Structures are given as C-alpha cells and as structure tokens.
Amino acid sequence: xxxxxxTKPNNPQVLNFADTAVAFxxxxxxxxxxAKILFGFINKPLLNKVGSVIGAFAVKWKLPFAERxxxxxxxxxxxxxxxxxxxxxxxxxxxxLKVTCALDYGAEGKNDESAYNTTMTECIRAIEFASQHExxxxxxxxxxxxxxxxxxxxxSNGSALSAAEEKAYKAVAxxxxxxxxxxxxxxxxxxxxxxxxxxxxxxxxxxxxxxLRYNKGRxxxxxxxxxxxxxxxxxxxxQHNICQSRGVILGAKLVRGAYMVKERARAKxxxxxxxINPTKxxxxxxxxxxxxxxxxxxETIDFVNASHNELxxxxxxxxxxxxxxxxxxxxxxxxxxxxxxxNVTFTLAAEGYRVAKYLPYGPVADVVPxxxxxxQENTSIAGEMGRELRLVIKELERRKSK
Ligand SMILES: Cc1cc2nc3c(=O)[nH]c(=O)nc-3n(C[C@H](O)[C@H](O)[C@H](O)COP(=O)(O)OP(=O)(O)OC[C@H]3O[C@@H](n4cnc5c(N)ncnc54)[C@H](O)[C@@H]3O)c2cc1C
Numbered sequence: 001x002x003x004x005x006x007t008k009p010n011n012p013q014v015l016n017f018a019d020t021a022v023a024f025x026x027x028x029x030x031x032x033x034x035a036k037i038l039f040g041f042i043n044k045p046l047l048n049k050v051g052s053v054i055g056a057f058a059v060k061w062k063l064p065f066a067e068r069x070x071x072x073x074x075x076x077x078x079x080x081x082x083x084x085x086x087x088x089x090x091x092x093x094x095x096x097l098k099v100t101c102a103l104d105y106g107a108e109g110k111n112d113e114s115a116y117n118t119t120m121t122e123c124i125r126a127i128e129f130a131s132q133h134e135x136x137x138x139x140x141x142x143x144x145x146x147x148x149x150x151x152x153x154x155x156s157n158g159s160a161l162s163a164a165e166e167k168a169y170k171a172v173a174x175x176x177x178x179x180x181x182x183x184x185x186x187x188x189x190x191x192x193x194x195x196x197x198x199x200x201x202x203x204x205x206x207x208x209x210x211x212l213r214y215n216k217g218r219x220x221x222x223x224x225x226x227x228x229x230x231x232x233x234x235x236x237x238x239q240h241n242i243c244q245s246r247g248v249i250l251g252a253k254l255v256r257g258a259y260m261v262k263e264r265a266r267a268k269x270x271x272x273x274x275x276i277n278p279t280k281x282x283x284x285x286x287x288x289x290x291x292x293x294x295x296x297x298x299e300t301i302d303f304v305n306a307s308h309n310e311l312x313x314x315x316x317x318x319x320x321x322x323x324x325x326x327x328x329x330x331x332x333x334x335x336x337x338x339x340x341x342x343n344v345t346f347t348l349a350a351e352g353y354r355v356a357k358y359l360p361y362g363p364v365a366d367v368v369p370x371x372x373x374x375x376q377e378n379t380s381i382a383g384e385m386g387r388e389l390r391l392v393i394k395e396l397e398r399r400k401s402k
Contacts, residue, residue: 024342035077100356104139104359141191141192143202149199155201183221212243224306227286328354
C-alpha cells in the first residue's frame with residue numbers, strides 16, 4: 001500500500017511494510033506456526049549455536065532422521081530445494097507473487113580443484129535452468145567456490161606466485177570466464193558475492209576484468225560492494241568511472257557485509273586497522289550514500305539493493321520517486337533472502353517494483369554448512385530473527401481474530 005505524503009527526508013515512508021496480510025498471503029496457518037517455532041529457536045543465541053553445530057554434525061555423519069528433520073525445519077524456511085527440479089516449485093510460487101529468483105548453489109567449504117570444477121559445472125547448470133525460466137533472471141556464485149583460499153590470499157597480498165599458482169590462477173579466470181560466457185549467451189545475470197577483505201582484492205581483480213569484457217550493453221556480471229567497509233563507497237565510484245571510460249555498464253550488488261566479527265578479530269590479532277566502519281550508523285550512512293550514487297547514475301549502473309533494512313529500502317523508494325525513476329526500471333532491483341523479510345519483498349512486488357529472492361539450493365549435507373555459517377557469522381541475525389518472529393506472531397494473531 002502506497003503511503004500518502006512520504007516526504008520525511010531522513011525517514012521516508014513510501015510503502016507500508018507493516019501489513020502482514022500482504023507479507024504472508026502465500027503462507028498457510030500451519031506454515032506460519034512452523035516458522036514461529038523456528039524463528040523462536042534461532043532467536044535464542046545459545047540454542048542457535050548449539051543446535052546448528054549438532055545439526056551440521058548429524059547431517060554430515062548421516063545420523064538417522066537428521067536429513068528429514070533438517071528438511072522440515074530450516075530447509076523448508078530458507079532453502080529452495082535439493083535439486084533444480086525441486087527449486088522449480090519454490091520459483092513458481094514466487095512467480096505467482098511477481099517475485100523473481102537469484103539462484104544460489106549453497107554448497108561451500110570444499111578446497112580442491114575437482115570441487116571447483118564441480119561448482120562451475122553446477123553454476124552452468126543453474127544458468128541453463130535460469131535461461132529456461134523467465135522468473136529466474138539471476139544466478140549467484142562465490143569466487144572462493146572456484147579457487148583455493150591460499151591462492152586468493154597470495155594474489156590479494158601481491159605475493160609472487162609459484163608456477164603452480166600461476167597455473168591455478170589461469171584456471172580460476174577461465175572458470176569465471178566460462179560462467180560469464182554462458183550467462184551472456186543465455187541472457188542471464190551473474191552475481192558474484194563479496195567475501196573476506198583479505199581475499200577480496202583477488203576477487204575484485206577477476207570480477208572487474210570480467211565486467212569490462214562482458215558488460216557491453218547490459219550488466220552480465222555484477223560485483224558486490226560491502227558498505228560496512230569504509231573504503232567500499234570509493235571503490236564503487238572508482239569502478240564506475242572505469243566502466244564509463246570503457247563504455248560498459250557497472251553491475252553492482254550493494255550489501256552491508258556479513259563478516260564483521262571475523263574482520264575485526266583478524267585485524268586486532270594481526271595488528272592492522274580494521275577495514276570495518278566504527279559504528280552501525282557509519283555503515284548505514286555509507287550504504288545509503290551508495291544507493292543515492294547508484295540512483296544518480298541509473299543509466300550506467302545496474303544495481304541491486306540487497307538488504308532487509310526497511311529504512312534503506314524506503315530511502316531507495318523515495319530516491320526513485322524524487323528522480324522520476326520508473327518503479328520497474330530495469331537497473332533498479334531489490335533483493336532479500338528466501339524466507340526472510342517477506343513483508344518487504346511481497347509489498348514491493350505488489351506495488352510493481354522489481355524484487356527478487358536469493359534462493360539457495362543444493363544437497364542437504366552440502367547446504368547445511370552454508371546455513372550454519374550464515375546463522376553464526378551474521379551478528380545481526382539475532383535482531384533479524386526477532387523481527388521475523390514478531391511479524392509471524394502478528395499475522396497469526398490477525399488471522400485468529402478474524
Ligand atoms: C540478497 C542478499 C545478498 C547478500 N550477499 C552478500 C555478499 O555477497 N557478501 C556479504 O558479505 N554479505 C551478503 N549479504 C549479507 C549482508 O551483507 C548483511 O549481512 C545482511 O543482509 C544484514 O544487513 P541488512 O542491510 O539486511 O540489515 P541491517 O540489519 O540494517 O544491518 C546489519 C549489518 O550492519 C552492519 N553492522 C552491524 N553492526 C555494526 C557495527 N557495530 N559497526 C559497523 N557495521 C555494523 C553489518 O554489516 C551487519 O550485517 C547479502 C544479503 C542479502 C539480503
């Protein structure tokens with residue numbers, strides 16, 4: 001529902017995200033009751049930590065019932081399915097609500113050349129799948145799934161590479177190039193996740209090169225900017241300038257960043273200044289500044305506001321209105337994780353904005369480490385789960401009082 005008079009510059013209210021009837025129209029009462037139990041559990045940090053470690057162990061060692069219990073709980077809420085065939089169902093449900101998907105093969109943490117080739121092959125299959133499903137325009141991947149951490153670290157440090165590392169580096173660039181090539185041919189967009197700051201220079205190097213090669217006329221490749229880092233706004237502007245000088249579109253996914261605790265701890269341990277902004281407010285300011293910059297250059301930046309933060313979404317909506325940018329502009333996308341912030345996603349979609357869900361998929365044993373990492377590393381998870389829980393309870397109460 002569009003709110004009248006949305007003009008409070010620092011706290012605009014363009015859309016009303018509090019309408020849980022819209023947010024959960026696609027959920028049955030039973031699904032909401034299950035979500036209430038799950039969010040209640042995840043919201044308790046100790047239970048979350050212990051439960052996720054035990055869960056990961058049980059799945060890894062194939063303990064009886066582990067896979068079935070995981071499927072009926074976290075998987076149902078946060079994952080699209082074990083295979084692309086299963087993903088089709090989730091994608092179709094989202095399609096009915098005018099929400100598109102960014103397919104995310106969730107397996108991670110394996111460090112050998114054959115695993116990197118498997119990730120690439122899986123990603124190519126996802127791109128082929130996307131090209132056959134209109135509401136799956138995006139596939140996402142991580143460079144650490146295509147390359148070893150040691151190689152990325154050495155490249156990022158500027159260390160001289162051994163002959164074997166040179167060979168491995170060429171193989172990584174080739175894997176990424178194959179993905180971009182198929183994505184370009186099939187009309188699919190490829191998002192590359194941002195990772196830890198100590199391997200990000202290597203990621204930037206290969207991804208920015210790919211962008212210059214493939215983003216002619218449209219953004220085939222999108223890099224990710226973590227605005228919890230104090231240097232990323234400048235990096236965004238610098239890469240935009242390079243793209244403009246080469247006549248290509250900058251593809252940018254804006255996120256706040258998921259590894260804050262790890263980043264700060266490593267900086268302290270190794271005695272270098274933390275790359276992370278000193279406060280949440282500073283991160284918010286950088287993030288919202290980046291949104292304004294992208295809106296100001298909407299014709300040459302294809303970007304996604306990948307956030308659950310309602311104020312950042314409202315600021316982008318107000319910014320679009322002020323600049324006269326159409327709701328369905330092909331370069332302005334919103335994106336939330338599957339199973340989270342449904343109030344934001346489905347309200348945006350109902351109002352005609354372009355919005356996608358990040359939809360992870362993959363075998364249970366491979367995806368569980370990804371879910372555990374997300375639950376444990378994301379310090380905002382407790383706050384986010386508290387908000388999800390409140391929304392689910394509100395909707396259950398609304399339905400009961402009808
Ligand atoms: C679609 C999608 C794709 C994503 N892809 C990536 C990715 O590729 N790489 C990645 O790293 N993350 C990624 N994330 C996660 C993202 O970076 C955030 O961790 C998460 O979305 C929470 O931030 P928020 O903007 O949604 O909301 P908020 O809850 O408003 O912000 C929480 C975030 O603010 C920052 N923050 C919190 N406290 C402080 C503090 N004291 N000082 C400084 N900063 C602080 C942290 O980044 C924290 O995660 C993705 C998220 C989404 C929704």
